[in-house]
Amino acid sequence: xxxxxxxxxxxxxxxxxGSIVTKAVNGVTFSLNENESLGIVGExxxxxxxxxxxxxxxxxxxxxxxxxGEIIFKGKNLLTLSNREIREIRGNEISMIFQDxxxxxxxxxxxxxxxxxxIRTHKAVSKKEARxxxxxxxxxxxxxxxxxxxxxxxxxxxxxxxxxxxxxxxLSCDPKLLIADEPTTALDVTVQAQILNLMKELQAKxxxxxxxxxxxxxxxxxxxxxxxxxxxxxxxxxGTVAELYKNSLHPYTWGLLxxxxxxxxxxxxxxxTIPGSPPDLSFEVKGCPFVERCPxxxxxxxxxxxxxxxxxxxxxxxxxxxxxxQKLERKEDAYxxxxxx
Amino acid sequence: MKGFxxxxxxxxxxxxxxxxxxxxxxxxxxxxxxxxVMLGPQASAEDIAAYSEKLGLNEPLHKQFFDYLINLATFDxxxxxxxxxxxxxxxxxxxxxxxxxxxxxxxxxxxxGVPAGIIAARKQNTIIDYSVTTLSLIGVSMPIFWLGVMLxxxxxxxxxxxxxxxxxxxxxxxxxxxxxxxxxxxxxxTIPTAEFARIIRSSMxxxxxxxxxxxxxxxxxxxxxVINKHAFKNALTPLLTVIGLQFSxxxxxxxLTETIFSWPGMGLLIVDAIEKRDFVVVQSTVIFIAVIYxxxxxxxxxxxxxxxxxxxxxxxxGGGK
Ligand SMILES: Nc1ncnc2c1ncn2[C@@H]1O[C@H](COP(=O)(O)OP(=O)(O)OP(=O)(O)O)[C@@H](O)[C@H]1O
Ligand SMILES: [Mg+2]
Numbered sequence: 334x335x336x337x338x339x340x341x342x343x344x345x346x347x348x349x350x351g352s353i354v355t356k357a358v359n360g361v362t363f364s365l366n367e368n369e370s371l372g373i374v375g376e377x378x379x380x381x382x383x384x385x386x387x388x389x390x391x392x393x394x395x396x397x398x399x400x401x402g403e404i405i406f407k408g409k410n411l412l413t414l415s416n417r418e419i420r421e422i423r424g425n426e427i428s429m430i431f432q433d434x435x436x437x438x439x440x441x442x443x444x445x446x447x448x449x450x451x452i453r454t455h456k457a458v459s460k461k462e463a464r465x466x467x468x469x470x471x472x473x474x475x476x477x478x479x480x481x482x483x484x485x486x487x488x489x490x491x492x493x494x495x496x497x498x499x500x501x502x503x504l505s506c507d508p509k510l511l512i513a514d515e516p517t518t519a520l521d522v523t524v525q526a527q528i529l530n531l532m533k534e535l536q537a538k539x540x541x542x543x544x545x546x547x548x549x550x551x552x553x554x555x556x557x558x559x560x561x562x563x564x565x566x567x568x569x570x571x572g573t574v575a576e577l578y579k580n581s582l583h584p585y586t587w588g589l590l591x592x593x594x595x596x597x598x599x600x601x602x603x604x605x606t607i608p609g610s611p612p613d614l615s616f617e618v619k620g621c622p623f624v625e626r627c628p629x630x631x632x633x634x635x636x637x638x639x640x641x642x643x644x645x646x647x648x649x650x651x652x653x654x655x656x657x658x659q660k661l662e663r664k665e666d667a668y669x670x671x672x673x674x
Numbered sequence: 675m676k677g678f679x680x681x682x683x684x685x686x687x688x689x690x691x692x693x694x695x696x697x698x699x700x701x702x703x704x705x706x707x708x709x710x711v712m713l714g715p716q717a718s719a720e721d722i723a724a725y726s727e728k729l730g731l732n733e734p735l736h737k738q739f740f741d742y743l744i745n746l747a748t749f750d751x752x753x754x755x756x757x758x759x760x761x762x763x764x765x766x767x768x769x770x771x772x773x774x775x776x777x778x779x780x781x782x783x784x785x786x787g788v789p790a791g792i793i794a795a796r797k798q799n800t801i802i803d804y805s806v807t808t809l810s811l812i813g814v815s816m817p818i819f820w821l822g823v824m825l826x827x828x829x830x831x832x833x834x835x836x837x838x839x840x841x842x843x844x845x846x847x848x849x850x851x852x853x854x855x856x857x858x859x860x861x862x863x864t865i866p867t868a869e870f871a872r873i874i875r876s877s878m879x880x881x882x883x884x885x886x887x888x889x890x891x892x893x894x895x896x897x898x899x900v901i902n903k904h905a906f907k908n909a910l911t912p913l914l915t916v917i918g919l920q921f922s923x924x925x926x927x928x929x930l931t932e933t934i935f936s937w938p939g940m941g942l943l944i945v946d947a948i949e950k951r952d953f954v955v956v957q958s959t960v961i962f963i964a965v966i967y968x969x970x971x972x973x974x975x976x977x978x979x980x981x982x983x984x985x986x987x988x989x990x991x992g993g994g995k
Contacts (some may be wrong), residue, residue: 391891424893437883441907451893486983581901657864 338407338509338542340364345401346392348401348564357383359566362404363640365559367509368534370543372553372574373396374589375563377557378611381546384563385512389415389423389543407476407509419447424540425455428503432515434495438487444471445483448505455506470501475531493524497531504535512544517552529556550593564584565611566623568641572648582655584627584649584667591668605668621653628667629654684976686968691697693964698742701953702735725801729755729954742957751958756818758951761958764943775931776924778859783866784917790867796880796901806827806871813868822861822934829857839936858935862928866920873916877909884908910981918974922967 346358358380365371373381386392387399390411404411406427412421427596431437437496439447448467458466462482471479474497496516503511504585505561513532517525536543545557554574561571562583570583581587591605608624611620620635621627627634633653642656643649652662709725710717717725724730730741745752751761787810794806830838835853842854881887882905890904893896925940933943940959947955 386888389892390886420896422894423891424895429892431885431889433885437889439886439908440903441982442904454894481971483925488984499889502889666737 335366337364338367340405341384341388341402342405343402344381344384344404345385345399347400348396349398350396351503355422357386357566357614359546359614360641361561361563361568362565363559363561363568363571365510365542366412367542368540369559370545370557372557372560373544373546373563374548374550374553374560376607376611378587379550379563380566381563382514385429385514385546387514389427389429390419391429406650411513424451424503424508426505426508427512428506429514430499430503430506430514430516431497432534433567434492434499435487435519437499440487443484443486443654444490448498448502450482451502452505466505467501470505471498473504473535474498474501476501491524493527496524496528496587497574499529500531500535504539504541507539508541508574510542510544512546514546514604515548516545518548520611532556550589553599562589565618566614567622567651568649569623569652570648570650573643574646574647580648582644582650583623584629584661585623587663588626588668605666621651628664629661680977682972684801686972689968690964691960692946694743694746696738697957697960697964701957712984718948739770746961751962752954754947754949754955755757756952756955761955764833764961765940765962768938768940768943769939772925772932772941774855775858775862775928775937776921778855778929779862780917780921782859782863782865783870783920786863787867787870788874788913791871792874792878792901794871794904795878795882803875806875809820810868810871810875813864814872816864816868817984818861818864818930819934821864822858822931824858825861827933841937857933858928858937859983862924862931866916869920870913873912874909877912878905881905882909906947907981912975914981918970922970925963925970971992 339340341364342362344358344361345356348355348357361384363371373384375381378379383392383397388406388411392399399412402412406422409619413421414422437491438444442450445464445467448470449460449463452463452466453460456463467480467482471483476482476494476497476522481492487498492500499516499613504518512530516532517528520528529552532543532545535541543556545552547553548665553667559572560574561568561579562585563569564585570577570581570586577586579591586609588605588607607626612625618638620637621630622641624630631644631654637653639651639653639656640651641651644656683788707722707726709722709729709731711722712726730738733741749762751765753759754761754764757764777842790810794803796802826838829835834855838853838857840854842850843850844851878901882901884905886908887900887905891899895904926938928937929941929945931937932939934943940963944956944959946952947959
């Protein structure tokens, strides 16, 4: 395989509030090849958005700060670029779309203005050419009557249409990488599927890589090639979707899988939840960060922090047992006991 | 948009009618018989009676009131008792002076207050922010009368840079005109400058944290454009409201400033008229000012629509195009 287009190594990100320092991202490592799509899953607060926004260096500083690691994109470390150099990458080689399309478009400018602005920031084209390209982009993302729609304001579009506009803006300069932070969470279920299909379709058409952040494992199975599972600012498991779907190893991933709503599930079985909550990241975490909630925890888990290791090629996990000889036996109902109390 | 305009103009009628009624009764309730006050203490009872008759003060109140309304509706404000001239002439003479002072003060306030507010928001919690916040707090609570007197003392009396009072006419040269304008404009601009800085600072802080600002940055825009295009236009709505309020206040005649600097505007006209119990002038100028207020309000409402396309002016046309 060729060089990965993006590789993130040992990323460290902190947020400072007064004297409290929260380690929101702690040693995240992953890589992504051309045309590949990577899913990032994990509970709320696990550091998915912070990881993704740090790629374009959009973490608000203060309070946030990238304190360590590397983000290598096409051979360059994005963290050491000048402000001007990183601006040339934003919206051009790497684009981003966000969760809520009703707040991520500027309400006081027409959608055309917002697409054209992006095009003209990165391409030396006339206003007229940019407008034509903008209409083409709107057409590409499936907006009917784009010559008319281009002069409308965001509030004149439905939620799904707004997200299509966001995608049109993001793709207007042919990025090599699209970062989508929960692009469908704020949308209706039927619209969600349309947006995901559109993204898949455009990925094939335009040759780009995608980082897809989501709460929904189902989305990952459907749209991604690789997956990383984040917990408390760390990667606890990563690998190909095919591998993790069948042979997931981390007890936290098992918990996520058990709490999924699957189609085969007839409502007889109660939905599992992982009891407890993630550790407070403003304190040093001792031992495994998942230990308090892990049904398989043993003494060693309280004492030593497990490192991310690859017991089989291309499948990494951070668990003392899964990387040693004493493999855990996955219990069917590990997350059902006491979950209703 | 057209429907909106018609409706808003129609809505002005009841507002102005209420103003007219209140003004009429308040001026009638002022202590002192206007005829007696105007003719002075030496006037005989017959003179006063004759004068009252001439003013229509002996008519029954309802008759006076209807005459008054009809005159207003035909823009006939009548004659000033003390100046012995049509009031409309007085207003036409004075109002442009007030406009000059108001526009100059407003420009000054916008040019200083708005950038100061933007910078304070961008440098939140730094020494720059604290300075702007403190200065604007001092500014809004500044006693203008005191400030005006201090400006005159220092810049006219001590340094002799600017004339202390009066208004330079353009015939005497543009330089003189400007030098007369500076001190009253500074005095008048102080409170609005401080207010604009505060408003813009807080609304910029709010917009800067919005998602669309993150989007703008993620597109690779320069920070200057992110702030001055994407954030500023969204932060403009609250500013428009206060600009409108301040401007209509200024146009009503800055009573204190015009008095201190003997600026021959509407404010001075009203003060004179009140002193001389020229109630017809008071009545007419107050109504004139009320009209100015509502017109500016209307203009601000229209500007809202220009700035913020989400504002739906035809509230009954639901989600229209
Ligand atoms: N602007 C900020 N200021 C302070 N702390 C922040 C900020 N943004 C993120 N954090 C910290 O980083 C942690 C991770 O946040 P992040 O937004 O990455 O979570 P997430 O995995 O995307 O969650 P969600 O699924 O809810 O979007 C948060 O718990 C919080 O402590
Ligand atoms: Mg998030």
